[in-house]
Amino acid sequence: MAAPTKGPRLGGGPAHERLMLANLAASLITHKSIKTTETKAKRMRPVVERLITFAKRGDLHARRRVLATIGDKTVVHELFTEVAPLVALREGGYTRITKLGFRKGDNASMVQIELVLEPVTPKPKSAKKTAKAGASASVVADEVVVEEPVADEAAAAPAADETTEAPAAEDAK
Template sequence: MRHRKKVFKIGRSTSHRKCMMANMLTSLFTHGRIKTTVVRAKELSRQASKMITLAKAGDLHQRRQAISVIRDLDAVRELFDNIAPTFKDRNGGYTRVLRMGKRRGDNAELALVELVGFEPNFEEAEEAEEVVAEDAAPAEETSEDTKEA
């Protein structure tokens, strides 16, 4: 009997599914949100909840278990040091899956998976744009100076 032995396969082989989940978990914990298909998003949400629950304990054993699934030390470090403490008082519901419509090429249902409480830091993005604009401005001035001369 296969009671309680269900694995959500997503139409992939075992090795492909594990690698795909590891990559998606790494991206989610690094960037805070990712865009993918709805089926993958639901499975990613389940796996992310398990990893965050491990990280909330914070022991060495749990860290090693997370490394065995995620396989990226920087993402695990981010998870244990920054993400898990923000969910310390929360008993689940760490991710949000928002449906975004259909993909143009194959009409696949798309979804946005993000960590609850994730707010993109628009200030850093604006500062980066200002730095790029400042770097571009002197180049334009020098070209104007050469045109006048």
Template sequence: MRHLNAHRKLGRTSSHRKSLLRNLATSLVLNERLITTLQKAKELRPFVERAVTLGKRGDLHARRLAAGYFHAGNQGWNANPKRLKHGSERTAGIAALAKLFDVLAARYSERKGGYTRILKLGSRRGDGAELAVIEFVDTER
């Protein structure tokens, strides 16, 4: 029996699963649309929606908490500016955090929840896994 076991394991260890969700959340925030399996999309939805709610708060503490929902990448928060190449791009996690607090928080300031939607695509040809699109609602596309 699986009493009080709330989340899917996705066939991974807990650290691998957390890393997978952080990677998916980073890609979803940056691209605003993601094609993945249905089970991963269902696990990703509450993960991303908590991050958007933190983005709507907008204070420094919420920004630091929301940073845990994304991978910082190679340069991270404590990067040595002397070691960085001149004009190097932000890593994906830092760019996703900035987009979350600037763009998405303003877009969903009046919405109380339900920032994402999941659309089923059917099964994948190779292994028969159910595919789905997870995307933000009210996008400008």
């Protein structure tokens, strides 16, 4: 019976691919940026994203899950203590792949994959969203104006009673 195959295995069997991706992930965590082929980078990205998500959890079980993939305790410690706090507010997209061109020897497409460690900045609102927000703000402002006279009427009610009493006092004279 033929051995089952499911897609390319990056020059080896499944065990070789798993070890190679773990080594690439460890190098990426250590150096924060590595240069590799496009195929390896695309295959490594989900592995690294999953490891960083575990590191963000920070508990013992997550640390052991990462240690099952990356055997080096110093790399795992660096991931949990240095990388995870920097990406704590980021909801994914921890890596960036930038194309570099082609390798001279075999014309393989080369890329640089790096960890995105910059702080997250909120996206600027589009013109349509700001217009809707401005319209809803004016509606809220109108509602506030409507509510203020109600409060003034309660305060003005005793004054109205005084004015009604004053003409009654004049009629009594």
